[in-house]
Amino acid sequence: MEFTLLTFWTSWDAIKDFAGDDVTNAVLYAEDHAYFTDWDQHVQHLTVASWSGIHS
Known part of the structure; x- marks a missing residue:
């Protein structure tokens, strides 16, 4: 079984503060x-784009 975890960050700096300079290395908490x-030893970062003001 495989899980995909999505997290949302406010900035690249916030990611670096958590993960360190190499943001491609996976970081797990001790209890994980x-x-x-x-x-996986490495992670992938994607950018989410949104259009503010568009309502369906």
């Missing part, structure tokens, strides 16, 4: 190891 038997 109790829930995962395997995990």
Whole structure:
């Protein structure tokens, strides 16, 4: 089974504050190891674009 985790950040600086200078390295909390038997060593960052003011 595989899970995809999405997180939303306010800026690249916020990501760097959490992950360090190499934001492609995966960062796990110590307690995460109790829930995962395997995990990716690297992460992918995507930019989310939005159009403010558009309503459906």
